[in-house]
Amino acid sequence: MAAVLGGVLLLSNAAWAAGCSIPIFGQPRQLNLDIVGTVYGAAIGDFNNDGRTDLAVTSPAGIGILFGTGQGGFSAPQTVLTNVCDTLLVADLNGDGKLDLLARGESGSGWWLFLGNGNGAFASQAIALDTSYLIAEALSDLNHDGKPDLALITTDGLRVSLNRGDGSFGPAVTYSLSPGLHRGPGGQRLQQ
Ligand SMILES: [Ca+2]
Numbered sequence: 001m002a003a004v005l006g007g008v009l010l011l012s013n014a015a016w017a018a019g020c021s022i023p024i025f026g027q028p029r030q031l032n033l034d035i036v037g038t039v040y041g042a043a044i045g046d047f048n049n050d051g052r053t054d055l056a057v058t059s060p061a062g063i064g065i066l067f068g069t070g071q072g073g074f075s076a077p078q079t080v081l082t083n084v085c086d087t088l089l090v091a092d093l094n095g096d097g098k099l100d101l102l103a104r105g106e107s108g109s110g111w112w113l114f115l116g117n118g119n120g121a122f123a124s125q126a127i128a129l130d131t132s133y134l135i136a137e138a139l140s141d142l143n144h145d146g147k148p149d150l151a152l153i154t155t156d157g158l159r160v161s162l163n164r165g166d167g168s169f170g171p172a173v174t175y176s177l178s179p180g181l182h183r184g185p186g187g188q189r190l191q192q
């Protein structure tokens with residue numbers, strides 16, 4: 001498990017007790033990261049394909065990558081994109097074996113697709129996504145075609161956009177949700 005709070009990374013090892021399917025986390029270990037300003041979002045992945053898990057963070061400086069040392073540490077952040085984003089999702093969106101980033105611009109100012117080149121650098125392109133009334137977002141292969149799709153929880157319901165295979169997404173299909181599943185912007189459950 002990993003979480004970034006301010007410029008501090010909290011790591012905790014997970015273990016499974018015998019016969020138990022719920023992981024047990026050890027005491028968190030704190031790493032001070034050289035990140036200036038507020039961290040808006042973070043995601044993990046091997047962005048330079050060296051077999052070591054790296055950390056991507058978005059802050060007022062843009063998107064930075066902290067390359068994993070493989071021994072629990074990270075390099076100083078390297079700003080690889082100057083786009084200021086408040087949401088960061090990771091998956092190989094175009095199926096080339098290199099991790100890509102999908103990010104929402106600051107305060108909902110559009111979405112960006114950052115295609116990874118496998119050495120920690122990214123090419124950026126703006127993409128159109130209807131993310132109005134957004135509460136939460138996730139990437140997952142929802143139709144079992146091997147391509148990560150985009151699922152958005154909005155106040156209108158579950159909005160699913162299928163990946164075309166090149167990192168772009170088709171038109172959204174909205175599924176209604178039980179009112180009990182709706183949550184407000186602060187995470188609170190809305191009244192039915
Ligand atoms: Ca790596």
Ligand SMILES: [Ca+2]
Binds near residue numbers: 092093095096099115
């Ligand atoms: Ca890719």
